[in-house]
Amino acid sequence: MQTMADAREHPGHWSTGIAGLICLCVLAVAFLWHISVGAKEIPFAVIVEALFTYNRDQFDHIVVHEIRLPRALMAVFVGAGLAVAGALMQGVTRNPLADPGLLGLMAGATFAVVVASLFSVPDFSMIPLIAAAGALIAAVFVWLVASAVRGGATPMSMVLAGAAMSAFLGALTTALLLIDQQSFEQLRVWMTGTLTVRPRGIALWSYGWLCVGLLIALAIARQVTTLAMGDETATGLGVNIRRLRIAVLSAVVLLTAASVSLVGPMGFVGLVTPHFVRLIVGFDYRWVIPGSALAGAVFLLLTDIVARTVLAPVEISTGLVTAFIGAPVLVWLVKTRL
Amino acid sequence: MNASSNDLTVRDVTVAYGQTEVVRKLSIDIPQHQLTALVGPNGCGKSTLLKAIARVLPIQSGQVLLGSAPVHTMPTRQVASILGFLPQGPIAPEGLSVRELVAQGRFPHQSLMRQWSSADARAVDQAMAATNIADFADRPIDHLSGGERQRAWIAMVLAQDTPILLLDEPTTFLDLKVQVDIMRLLQRITHDASKTILIVMHELNIAAAFADHLIMMRAGRVRASGDVLSVFTERNLSAVFDLDARVLTSPENGRPVCIPSVA
Numbered sequence: 048m049q050t051m052a053d054a055r056e057h058p059g060h061w062s063t064g065i066a067g068l069i070c071l072c073v074l075a076v077a078f079l080w081h082i083s084v085g086a087k088e089i090p091f092a093v094i095v096e097a098l099f100t101y102n103r104d105q106f107d108h109i110v111v112h113e114i115r116l117p118r119a120l121m122a123v124f125v126g127a128g129l130a131v132a133g134a135l136m137q138g139v140t141r142n143p144l145a146d147p148g149l150l151g152l153m154a155g156a157t158f159a160v161v162v163a164s165l166f167s168v169p170d171f172s173m174i175p176l177i178a179a180a181g182a183l184i185a186a187v188f189v190w191l192v193a194s195a196v197r198g199g200a201t202p203m204s205m206v207l208a209g210a211a212m213s214a215f216l217g218a219l220t221t222a223l224l225l226i227d228q229q230s231f232e233q234l235r236v237w238m239t240g241t242l243t244v245r246p247r248g249i250a251l252w253s254y255g256w257l258c259v260g261l262l263i264a265l266a267i268a269r270q271v272t273t274l275a276m277g278d279e280t281a282t283g284l285g286v287n288i289r290r291l292r293i294a295v296l297s298a299v300v301l302l303t304a305a306s307v308s309l310v311g312p313m314g315f316v317g318l319v320t321p322h323f324v325r326l327i328v329g330f331d332y333r334w335v336i337p338g339s340a341l342a343g344a345v346f347l348l349l350t351d352i353v354a355r356t357v358l359a360p361v362e363i364s365t366g367l368v369t370a371f372i373g374a375p376v377l378v379w380l381v382k383t384r385l
Numbered sequence: 386m387n388a389s390s391n392d393l394t395v396r397d398v399t400v401a402y403g404q405t406e407v408v409r410k411l412s413i414d415i416p417q418h419q420l421t422a423l424v425g426p427n428g429c430g431k432s433t434l435l436k437a438i439a440r441v442l443p444i445q446s447g448q449v450l451l452g453s454a455p456v457h458t459m460p461t462r463q464v465a466s467i468l469g470f471l472p473q474g475p476i477a478p479e480g481l482s483v484r485e486l487v488a489q490g491r492f493p494h495q496s497l498m499r500q501w502s503s504a505d506a507r508a509v510d511q512a513m514a515a516t517n518i519a520d521f522a523d524r525p526i527d528h529l530s531g532g533e534r535q536r537a538w539i540a541m542v543l544a545q546d547t548p549i550l551l552l553d554e555p556t557t558f559l560d561l562k563v564q565v566d567i568m569r570l571l572q573r574i575t576h577d578a579s580k581t582i583l584i585v586m587h588e589l590n591i592a593a594a595f596a597d598h599l600i601m602m603r604a605g606r607v608r609a610s611g612d613v614l615s616v617f618t619e620r621n622l623s624a625v626f627d628l629d630a631r632v633l634t635s636p637e638n639g640r641p642v643c644i645p646s647v648a
Contacts, residue, residue: 141476141478269492269495270492272478272489273489273492275478276475276476276477276478276489277472277475277476278441279436279439279441279470279472279475280470280471280472280475280476282439282440282441282461282470283439283441283465283468283469283470283471283472283542283551284465284489284490284492284493284545285461285462285463285464285465285466285492285493286461286492287461287462325480329480329481329482329485330478330479330480330481330485331481331485
């Protein structure tokens with residue numbers, strides 16, 4: 048985090064501080080806008096009233112509290128979590144295409160959640176952990192497959208291994224759901240990435256794990272920069288590489304698993320956001336990580352506004368919108384960064 | 386920290402890749418406050434030895450000691466406050482500015498609790514001044530020439546502010562003029578800041594012209610070690626490099642120069 052001394056010694060960082068402030072304002076506006084949009088538009092003033100002087104006799108206040116605020120918070124936390132997961136993965140693997148979706152972690156978490164639902168795991172607190180196990184196993188497999196390829200774990204081999212893993216797990220997930228029609232009905236929408244209300248227990252635990260993952264990411268942000276300069280340089284600087292890798296993997300798995308538990312597989316947020324953030328703040332991960340958290344939250348709020356309004360009164364899945372934006376960015380990245 | 390903890394010694398160190406022993410039971414003392422060049426034919430294990438000393442590679446047996454403490458079991462951050470290491474052909478993340486790169490050298494001096502301080506800023510400014518790169522402090526690394534980039538990396542390890550520096554081929558792939566600039570810089574750092582510097586390099590005449598101490602390796606062992614005049618001999622060049630050469634004395638500085646026979 049920026050200290051006063053830092054700002055003094057690095058005059059250039061004032062601009063980063065101001066950018067951070069602007070980002071927070073943009074986040075606040077996007078947050079209010081997200082809440083105001085809907086079947087019935089609610090003015091900003093009424094939202095602020097509902098947030099700070101709640102009156103349960105007012106219908107608009109109830110709508111804000113019961114329906115719109117939870118959804119906006121979900122967008123903020125999941126957007127921040129996925130963007131930070133993507134930033135960590137891109138930094139540590141030096142792979143511009145690293146993303147929880149592209150590298151198969153989301154498919155792993157999704158598959159695990161579907162399996163858990165089929166066997167009707169009663170304890171909601173277990174859902175994010177089961178998702179985490181799925182994400183971790185998928186990540187390890189993708190890494191093993193990519194490393195076994197001639198030439199080792201290059202950005203391309205990792206993305207291909209991730210695609211294969213996602214396709215395989217996607218097929219398994221579909222097959223499982225076809226067997227059980229009832230679960231299929233319940234999970235069909237969730238599986239396209241939607242910000243709809245989840246059972247309270249799952250939501251609370253997911254938010255908790257998202258916070259843990261974000262805190263780990265902020266704590267190790269400085270070390271991620273050194274690791275992005277190569278293992279040898281990082282070791283020379285006194286970074287404990289093995290411990291750092293474990294911390295990064297834990298954070299990425301927790302953030303991905305908690306996001307999937309909440310909103311299903313929401314692709315491309317983790318891919319797109321960090322690239323955008325690095326264009327503004329440069330390559331120092333002390334800025335990239337908090338910047339990605341803010342920008343990811345704004346990105347998901349905005350895409351969710353689009354998802355709710357573009358075909359109103361019909362609502363489309365937010366995951367479809369993020370994919371619509373993310374896919375061209377992926378093509379651009381492959382063209383310019385590989 | 387007492388003075389003896391800055392003594393760098395290698396005791397019976399063996400390093401292997403799989404079954405192949407690249408460094409065999411090797412022992413050397415690195416002289417303090419001198420510029421030592423480690424030379425040898427390709428594949429002799431010199432870079433491997435340097436990496437083992439820098440704890441980037443594990444060792445099979447033996448010990449690398451800082452004073453009496455083994456480098457490979459000390460907390461890595463503590464090692465980083467005594468020993469700086471610049472790998473061969475280091476990678477800079479795209480878009481990182483020179484100042485940001487040099488600031489990374491302050492890593493071992495910071496923690497979550499102790500963030501960027503004025504001492505850090507001073508060390509970064511001094512390192513950039515010493516390497517003469519302050520003029521392009523805000524330019525991205527990937528926009529610099531090879532020599533400028535190498536000076537920026539050297540500034541990064543200088544900012545780490547360690548009594549000992551290990552540099553893996555800092556002059557390779559650079560123009561002769563730039564090589565000379567880099568070696569002058571390292572010579573100045575060694576003597577002005579009384580640092581102990583160990584570098585791996587290929588160019589024999591450049592090593593002979595600038596180093597204080599010379600170590601010659603072949604097939605994972607030290608074949609000769611001592612001051613440049615006593616080690617840089619026709620006999621050693623022949624025995625270590627299979628190089629048939631005459632050694633003359635440079636009229637510039639009285640240092641030895643080798644001229645390969647062409648007949």
